[in-house]
Amino acid sequence: MEYHRPVLLEESIDAMAIKPDGVYVDVTFGGGGHSDLIASKLTEGKLYSFDQDGDAQEQSKKIDSPVFTFVRANFRDLKKYLRLHRVKQVDAILADLGVSSHQFNVAERGFSTRFDGPLDMRMNPETGMSAADVVNEYSEEQLHRIFGIYGEVKNAKTLAKLIVSQRGRKAIETIGEFKQAIASCTPKGKENKYLAQVFQALRIEVNDELKALEEMLEQAAEVLKPGGRLVVISYHSLEDRLVKNFIAKGKFFGEVEKDLFGNEIKPLEAVNRKPITPTEQELLENSRSRSAKLRVAEKREVND
Structure with missing residues (x-):
């Protein structure tokens, strides 16, 4: 690699x-x-x-x-x-x-929005919670906070609400499922920048x-x-x-x-x-x- x-x-x-x-x-x-x-x-x-x-x-x-x-x-x-x-x-x-x-280029690590793979993002994949844990288990308030503060995502509140309603139907395990779950919140024409901010917020939270x-x-x-x-x-x-x-x-x-x-x-x-x-x-x-x-x-x- x-x-x-x-x-x-x-x-x-x-x-x-x-x-x-x-x-x-x-x-x-x-x-x-x-x-x-x-x-x-x-x-x-x-x-x-x-x-x-x-x-x-x-x-x-x-x-x-x-x-x-x-x-x-x-x-x-x-x-x-x-x-x-x-x-x-x-x-x-x-x-x-x-x-x-290297971390971005390996799909299994779940850092990159370009690949489908597990929603992971741990710098040390052997310990701690993954991004999927955050997405599926955090309260709406907690999600709102991390997307707003760590991702500087403009519609952080709407995004948090959407994630909570989507995961209620089915747990969100992969990058593909996550992108699909938040598609209605993702601004058209600015997908890459928006997803980069959202992924940054998750990565910062997962790795403290x-x-x-x-x-x-x-x-x-x-x-x-x-x-x-x-x-x-x-x-x-x-x-x-x-x-x-x-x-x-x-x-x-x-x-x-x-x-x-x-x-x-x-x-x-x-x-x-x-x-x-x-x-x-x-x-x-x-x-x-x-x-x-x-x-x-x-x-x-x-x-x-």
């Missing part, structure tokens, strides 16, 4: 400011494109790459290097697994928050993506060395807002806190004021890069 070239590959690796003997973490291994390039720049250093997906674990076998260690885990357990590997501090952490193209991202960011700020880099590529406004707020304020909501002397209490400092976005060339070569935003932050020195 082919994996696509990662989005913003050179830009993100440059932003990590890699030293040959440093310790690095790629919290989203995916197809291994980023990890491969990071490992090639290390001599004495170490790279720990996280992914909860079994397919990613298979891909990781292609990187045959003494500097590289694959960790089969969700990145929300970053600190725990680094501790198991006796790692206290690292020089940079990379997160590419996109669903890997936003909470996991918050937990990972907080832990990343703890394990980075002073001067260490956090590099994050996000693909939708919900993720990007969390990353941006955490870098700017040290928290996800509300204003930055200050000490008695008026100094801001926050662990990170933005390296670039505006996010880095793909070049014209990359946009032409890879449509998946269209919404990508790269943010880079540095861990503040303790005494500044």
Whole structure:
């Protein structure tokens, strides 16, 4: 199975400011494109790459290097697994928050609106509830909330009501059945965009993506060395807002806190004021890069 070239590959690796003997973490291994390039720049250093997906674990076998260690885990357990590997501090952490193209291209995983397959969407298919569980078991209010907040779906309330009435007749198990069930809600001529928003909402809910991202960011700020880099590529406004707020304020909501002397209490400092976005060339070569935003932050020195 082919994996696509990662989005913003050179830009993100440059932003990590890699030293040959440093310790690095790629919290989203995916197809291994980023990890491969990071490992090639290390001599004495170490790279720990996280992914909860079994397919990613298979891909990781292609990187045959003494500097590289694959960790089969969700990145929300970053600190725990680094501790198991006796790692206290690292020089940079990379997160590419996109669903890997491989996951989208395998019908059985249920991520893509293009194929028919089970309505699944779990990043780790061995645990937790599937998208079918959400669609068939959540209350109308819960469905309204996730489609409205996570999918920014305009007719979220109508959609939730329709799903509840349709599943009353027969459980919705596959992508085909789901698309058919919500057909009367799907705007004509805008099917692809609408389904992408609906699927995004389900995927975020199934994988608890936003909470996991918050937990990972907080832990990343703890394990980075002073001067260490956090590099994050996000693909939708919900993720990007969390990353941006955490870098700017040290928290996800509300204003930055200050000490008695008026100094801001926050662990990170933005390296670039505006996010880095793909070049014209990359946009032409890879449509998946269209919404990508790269943010880079540095861990503040303790005494500044």
